Amino acid sequence: MAIAKAERLMNLALCLLGARRPLSKRELRDSIEAYVEAARPEKGGSGRDDSFNRMFERDKDDLRELGLVIETVENLDGEVGYLARRDSNRLPPITLDAEEAAALGLAAKVWQQARLAGAASGALQKLRAAGLPEEVDPYEGHAALEPRIPVHEAAFEPLMLACRDRRPVLFDYRKASAAHPEPRHVEPWALECWRGHWYLAGFDRDRGAERVFRLSRITGRVRSRGTGFTAPVPDVVTVRETVAGWAGETADRSALIRLRSGAGYPLRAKAAKVRELGDGWDELEIPYGHGLDAWLVEFGPDVVVVEPAELRADVVDRLRAVAKG
Numbered sequence: 436m437a438i439a440k441a442e443r444l445m446n447l448a449l450c451l452l453g454a455r456r457p458l459s460k461r462e463l464r465d466s467i468e469a470y471v472e473a474a475r476p477e478k479g480g481s482g483r484d485d486s487f488n489r490m491f492e493r494d495k496d497d498l499r500e501l502g503l504v505i506e507t508v509e510n511l512d513g514e515v516g517y518l519a520r521r522d523s524n525r526l527p528p529i530t531l532d533a534e535e536a537a538a539l540g541l542a543a544k545v546w547q548q549a550r551l552a553g554a555a556s557g558a559l560q561k562l563r564a565a566g567l568p569e570e571v572d573p574y575e576g577h578a579a580l581e582p583r584i585p586v587h588e589a590a591f592e593p594l595m596l597a598c599r600d601r602r603p604v605l606f607d608y609r610k611a612s613a614a615h616p617e618p619r620h621v622e623p624w625a626l627e628c629w630r631g632h633w634y635l636a637g638f639d640r641d642r643g644a645e646r647v648f649r650l651s652r653i654t655g656r657v658r659s660r661g662t663g664f665t666a667p668v669p670d671v672v673t674v675r676e677t678v679a680g681w682a683g684e685t686a687d688r689s690a691l692i693r694l695r696s697g698a699g700y701p702l703r704a705k706a707a708k709v710r711e712l713g714d715g716w717d718e719l720e721i722p723y724g725h726g727l728d729a730w731l732v733e734f735g736p737d738v739v740v741v742e743p744a745e746l747r748a749d750v751v752d753r754l755r756a757v758a759k760g
Contacts, residue, residue, distance in 0.1 A: 443469040447494050448503055452524065457508040457516025460491060499600075507600065509662045588650040591626070593657040594635055598623045601668075603640070605660045609652050616654045621646070622664045627678040634678045638666040647678055680725055690723035691741040698737040728753060 446467045450458065464470040464487055473487045495517070499505055504523040508516045590606065597604045604623055609616035622638040632649055639646040645666075669677075694702060696715045703709065708720040718741070721727075728749035731738050740747040 439469065443467065443490075444494055444497060444501075447491075448498055448519065451498075451503070451505060451517060451519035452521060454518055457506070457510070457518040459514055459516050460488070463491065463517070505600075507602070507662050515662060588633060588653065590635075590650050590653040590657050591633060593659075594623055594650070595626055597657070597659065598625055598635075601664055602662060603660045603664070604657050606657045607654045608648055609654055616652075619646075619648070620660060621648070622666060622668075624668050626650075627675055629678055636677050638664070640665065645677060688723045688743075689720050690727065690743060690746050692719050692721060692731070693717070693739040693741060694719050694734075695737040699734050702731075702734070702738070732757070 473490055506518045605620050607616040608619045620640040624637045627634050635648045693716050706719040706721050710718045712718050731750050732753045740750050
């Protein structure tokens with residue numbers, strides 16, 4: 436059975452790599468002997484197409500897990516086709532020194548605490564197959580380092596796959612200022628971890644603009660919706676800047692807040708000025724940018740916004756939404 440599956444995967448990979456245009460499921464089914472066999476009437480009666488579809492989807496996912504970049508393309512008639520471009524599946528010669536290999540090893544080690552552990556280990560194996568010296572130990576000399584990026588949100592894995600495959604998604608999202616979630620139809624660009632929280636940057640189709648979503652506020656299941664993006668995808672540097680801006684890191688003015696003594700150390704670290712008021716309160720001048728209202732709400736009754744008035748109003752609105760449940 437293992438040999439038969441390996442042969443089937445190899446045949447599928449060769450078909451996708453050798454095609455000059457996207458191939459439909461029907462064309463792939465008629466081109467690969469194992470699929471032809473699975474689709475025979477005597478093999479499943481009226482359910483033969485279901486048997487083939489399940490087998491094909493599993494094989495496609497397995498090839499992607501192995502590192503093959505498979506594109507999904509929709510033609511003018513709405514038929515979906517699949518293609519693996521050679522230029523997207525060719526690695527240049529790998530020439531890494533010991534320090535670079537150690538950096539990659541530590542990066543892979545980050546994911547050992549998450550559901551990407553298998554993919555991270557597989558990536559190192561592929562690098563060794565492409566030329567990473569066997570004598571280079573990525574962990575040697577770094578055993579005391581335990582880098583971790585925690586991933587607890589159920590939305591992380593389906594969104595990661597959607598970003599990789601360029602597939603639009605649909606999910607329910609509850610803004611910090613809203614009592615109930617709303618459906619969002621998004622073309623996902625990239626996931627970014629910022630100050631311990633995961634964010635998705637993408638194009639919101641309903642609003643016709645780029646948006647950033649905090650994964651912890653996504654409720655329910657992430658569903659795939661259609662194929663193909665309608666908006667251009669920016670480079671990774673621009674996406675990181677966008678997440679930083681939405682997370683409140685891009686400040687163009689200042690805000691004045693009162694903070695309970697002994698509380699809010701992250702706010703104190705960002706403060707430009709701190710003045711003791713007495714009676715257990717301090718006054719802080721902190722940078723004010725997009726997302727500051729959501730951050731201040733996390734400190735609850737330990738923070739009071741003095742100015743500007745718009746920031747105070749935003750914080751009050753968010754607190755009221757939280758109180759309503």
